[in-house]
Amino acid sequence: xxxxxxxxxxxxxxxxxxxHVLRGTNLSISxxxxxxxxxGSGQGKSVIIKHILGLIQPDDGEVLVYGKDINRISKxxxxxxxxxxxxxxxxxxxxxxxxxxxxxxLPLRERTKKSGxxxxxxxxxxxxxxxxxGSNEKYPAQISGGMKKRVGLARALVLNPKIVFFDEPTTGxxxxxxxxxxxxxxxxxxxxxxxxxxxxxxxxxxxxxxDYVALLYQGQVQDYLTPEEFxxxxxxxxxxxxETTMGQLYSSKxxxxx
Amino acid sequence: xxxxxxxxxxxxxxxxxxxxxxxxxxxxxFFSVASIFKPPYKISPIxxxxxxxxxxxxxxxxxxxxxxxxxxxxxGYHTLNKVGAEAxxxxxxxxxxxxxxxxVMAALMVTGRAGSAICAEIGIMRISEQIxxxxxxxxxxxxxxxAPKFIAGVISLPLLxxxxxxxGIFGGYAVGVGLLGASEGAYxxxxxxxxxxxxxYMGLVKPLCFGLLITWICSAKGYFVHLERxxxxxxEGVSRAxxxxxxLSSVCILVFDYILTSLLI
Numbered sequence: 001x002x003x004x005x006x007x008x009x010x011x012x013x014x015x016x017x018x019x020h021v022l023r024g025t026n027l028s029i030s031x032x033x034x035x036x037x038x039x040g041s042g043q044g045k046s047v048i049i050k051h052i053l054g055l056i057q058p059d060d061g062e063v064l065v066y067g068k069d070i071n072r073i074s075k076x077x078x079x080x081x082x083x084x085x086x087x088x089x090x091x092x093x094x095x096x097x098x099x100x101x102x103x104x105x106l107p108l109r110e111r112t113k114k115s116g117x118x119x120x121x122x123x124x125x126x127x128x129x130x131x132x133x134g135s136n137e138k139y140p141a142q143i144s145g146g147m148k149k150r151v152g153l154a155r156a157l158v159l160n161p162k163i164v165f166f167d168e169p170t171t172g173x174x175x176x177x178x179x180x181x182x183x184x185x186x187x188x189x190x191x192x193x194x195x196x197x198x199x200x201x202x203x204x205x206x207x208x209x210x211d212y213v214a215l216l217y218q219g220q221v222q223d224y225l226t227p228e229e230f231x232x233x234x235x236x237x238x239x240x241x242x243e244t245t246m247g248q249l250y251s252s253k254x255x256x257x258x
Numbered sequence: 259x260x261x262x263x264x265x266x267x268x269x270x271x272x273x274x275x276x277x278x279x280x281x282x283x284x285x286x287x288f289f290s291v292a293s294i295f296k297p298p299y300k301i302s303p304i305x306x307x308x309x310x311x312x313x314x315x316x317x318x319x320x321x322x323x324x325x326x327x328x329x330x331x332x333x334g335y336h337t338l339n340k341v342g343a344e345a346x347x348x349x350x351x352x353x354x355x356x357x358x359x360x361x362v363m364a365a366l367m368v369t370g371r372a373g374s375a376i377c378a379e380i381g382i383m384r385i386s387e388q389i390x391x392x393x394x395x396x397x398x399x400x401x402x403x404x405a406p407k408f409i410a411g412v413i414s415l416p417l418l419x420x421x422x423x424x425x426g427i428f429g430g431y432a433v434g435v436g437l438l439g440a441s442e443g444a445y446x447x448x449x450x451x452x453x454x455x456x457x458x459y460m461g462l463v464k465p466l467c468f469g470l471l472i473t474w475i476c477s478a479k480g481y482f483v484h485l486e487r488x489x490x491x492x493x494e495g496v497s498r499a500x501x502x503x504x505x506l507s508s509v510c511i512l513v514f515d516y517i518l519t520s521l522l523i
Contacts, residue, residue, distance in 0.1 A: 050390075053390075053393075053394050054393075055390050055393060055394070079396045079398070080396070082393070082394060082395070082396040083396045085394055085395075085396075087391065087394040087395075089387050089390070089391060090387075091386060091387055093386060093387035093388050093390065093391040094388075095383075095388055095391075096382075096386070096388075106395070106397070107395045107397070110298075110395070110397045110402065111395070111396060111397065155395075165394075
């Protein structure tokens with residue numbers, strides 16, 4: 001790993017009722033890179049993100065963000081750490097009683113002292129970056145699923161966060177709309193240079209975005225590898241995952257040697 | 259033996275749940291009230307909530323106030339007539355309304371109309387991750403969502419109660435004087451001579467407390483909809499939490515009414 005980890009999970013355990021979701025999970029996320037967390041449904045990928053965001057507390061273990069255990073700091077300190085975050089929720093989590101414009105303007109209105117004119121300029125610029133034009137006065141219920149995700153992304157990026165979390169950014173979208181989300185992701189990351197943490201099912205397409213891939217299996221992160229290393233890994237669990245999701249791969253090492 | 263142990267286990271589990279819930283609601287109240295005093299201070303969300311909780315409740319308050327006053331006039335006239343004291347009808351209606359029925363009935367009406375809406379709104383925000391989104395944006399949900407509702411509840415309830423009282427007094431007048439023939443002069447002069455500042459004070463303190471009580475219970479029930487016992491998520495969970503919020507608020511209004519009356523009388 002080339003750069004310092006800014007997020008670390010150390011031996012995190014989490015149980016919901018009788019379901020032991022995270023079993024001593026360890027994960028390090030590097031600054032300025034895109035980390036993709038993959039795994040089957042119900043393995044706890046979103047639970048990992050919620051732990052990092054401080055929305056869920058682990059039963060035991062540590063969740064370190066910028067070296068601070070977010071479960072052992074004050075509410076004020078947690079809020080300060082969260083000022084570095086941008087989050088695109090699986091459901092987009094737009095405020096349904098607010099227009100598209102107000103949704104994106106909300107963090108600026110609540111967290112900055114910028115004038116209405118400056119806020120309007122920033123919001124319009126962000127919406128244009130997401131290719132959303134002419135929908136400022138629409139409510140979330142009046143726009144499509146893909147557009148909701150893009151508005152959610154515009155809102156997540158409006159304060160230029162250092163770390164952006166994407167929880168299943170393309171779930172429920174068709175291929176064209178998924179590609180649209182990936183395109184705006186590339187565009188915005190190139191422009192803003194944030195660290196990205198993506199939870200996704202969209203394998204192998206999501207690998208094109210990734211600097212590192214982590215597979216979550218039975219509550220544990222199997223490895224933290226580049227997409228190429230991940231696809232060629234000899235680890236039987238990773239191998240099975242790759243073959244299940246991408247089909248049998250040609251590998252000079254593994255196949256010609258047989 | 260095992261059955262008995264199971265019974266105690268269930269009892270302990272229930273006790274722990276309610277203890278946990280009480281603690282959670284207490285902390286919620288603390289953070290919500292504390293957030294009122296934290297900057298930034300914005301007036302527009304409060305005005306919006308006063309409109310939703312207060313202004314939109316006026317029609318139901320007018321109707322219930324008028325009919326409560328009318329039934330008091332009807333019952334009061336026939337009761338007082340038996341002892342030849344119908345001249346006291348005005349003070350009986352006014353004192354009944356100002357001290358007891360106005361604050362309690364107005365609070366119950368606001369619980370049914372606005373309290374349920376508060377709980378459902380916040381509950382939906384919780385299950386659709388809007389509250390999580392606020393947290394992640396480093397925006398305090400207590401400050402952004404709850405505090406304006408608390409302030410609006412405390413402003414609206416006394417005003418709605420005052421409307422309820424006035425409309426009720428005229429309702430009593432319409433039936434007692436207009437329909438049954440009690441003396442017009444006696445009706446108002448008995449109010450003037452018997453209603454004291456202490457009565458109005460009681461009629462003001464109660465709705466202030468009820469305003470806080472309703473917004474607290476209904477907001478907290480919506481906010482913690484995901485932690486409700488036997489919680490079912492989605493529309494059913496919100497519907498159950500809303501029902502619980504209305505029932506608990508209504509019971510608490512009556513309990514606190516007794517406590518406040520015994521303290522202020």
